[in-house]
């Protein structure tokens with residue numbers, strides 16, 4: 082049978098239950114060395130698979146795969162090979178076509194790769210078929226992001242949120258291939274679970290989901306009370322794509338010590354600091370980063386964390402200007418803000434990492450204008466002054482270009498932010514003195 086029970090099990094949250102298929106082992110297992118996929122023996126290897134639509138450019142496909150490789154690396158494994166198949170849409174049975182699947186299988190068997198990672202979510206039946214065909218762990222985008230979140234979540238709330246999302250992911254995937262939840266079943270060739278057992282598993286998972294939802298409601302009530310107690314202050318939330326420098330900026334502005342790292346989703350728990358600018362105190366919150374194709378279930382279960390954004394008076398939208406896909410990242414963030422009901426918030430756009438931004442070589446163009454997209458399909462990179470003018474004209478609002486790391490232009494940001502906060506304070510609390 083395809084799925085030998087293994088010693089590592091899918092282990093949502095801190096639960097001791099074991100879901101024992103090979104594929105299950107891919108998920109929810111925090112290792113000793115801090116990665117989701119490291120078995121403490123040797124680094125696990127992964128093959129990446131994507132099915133881009135035909136109209137997607139080469140550059141974009143590479144960029145998305147780079148991001149997937151970064152996610153896998155953050156989870157503690159290494160991507161050793163990429164397989165791309167251009168199709169109108171992914172194959173309903175096996176995501177990629179038959180020929181590509183055979184190619185992947187041959188590679189995985191030859192190289193002894195530990196897992197195959199898909200840049201989309203797989204349906205439960207695609208997951209089953211791929212597992213049966215490839216005989217290694219199958220990881221889809223949701224599972225990968227959930228694993229990283231599980232590694233990063235520290236507070237009771239975020240841990241409960243992740244566990245809820247994990248069980249919600251699991252529920253429709255409890256099928257014939259899953260062995261019974263509570264028992265570690267025997268070796269190769271053991272009979273799979275019968276329908277009754279699957280039903281029992283489903284019931285256990287449903288009960289757990291109900292329990293976690295209740296627990297979150299309790300935690301939510303507590304944090305709502307806490308947040309209300311902070312009333313009287315303007316609230317600003319840092320939002321943005323993952324890894325753009327939100328926590329670094331929080332540390333600089335709030336003189337705090339928030340964990341910042343060159344990994345995706347370094348921050349999963351929201352943190353709040355009191356900051357004073359232009360004699361006005363306000364609360365600044367660092368929040369979880371967004372990413373393209375963020376699993377909907379994860380967004381839903383992260384309600385309490387996202388409330389920090391929903392309840393903010395102003396959003397500091399941080400953008401990594403040095404990233405080739407920064408414009409699309411802005412769009413992803415705006416779309417996600419819409420999804421969570423925070424689209425109408427006032428926003429201050431902050432372009433970060435200017436120290437790493439390299440404009441296109443203006444000398445190439447005798448008129449000093451920036452050339453259009455070059456042959457390699459990458460977006461043009463105009464000088465910063467031009468970008469600033471474009472965005473300010475588009476948004477009818479000032480935007481700031483900084484380097485949080487090199488502390489460049491921070492005074493400009495402080496001044497702009499201070500003015501916005503002071504105005505909001507005046508508007509919100511007209512009778513309250515600001516010099517607390």
Ligand SMILES: Nc1nc2c(ncn2[C@@H]2O[C@H](COP(=O)(O)OP(=O)(O)OP(=O)(O)O)[C@@H](O)[C@H]2O)c(=O)[nH]1
Pocket residue numbers: 321322323324325326327328329330340341342343344345346347348349369370371433434435436437483484485486487
């Ligand atoms: N070159 C450069 N690197 C920066 C700058 N600001 C932050 N970084 C680096 O970018 C990486 C990500 O920074 P974080 O502050 O953790 O980013 P984040 O947005 O909080 O990321 P998540 O919490 O993962 O969503 C770290 O390695 C930082 O050192 C900058 O201005 N310039």
Ligand SMILES: [Mg+2]
Pocket residue numbers: 327328329340341347348367368
């Ligand atoms: Mg962060």
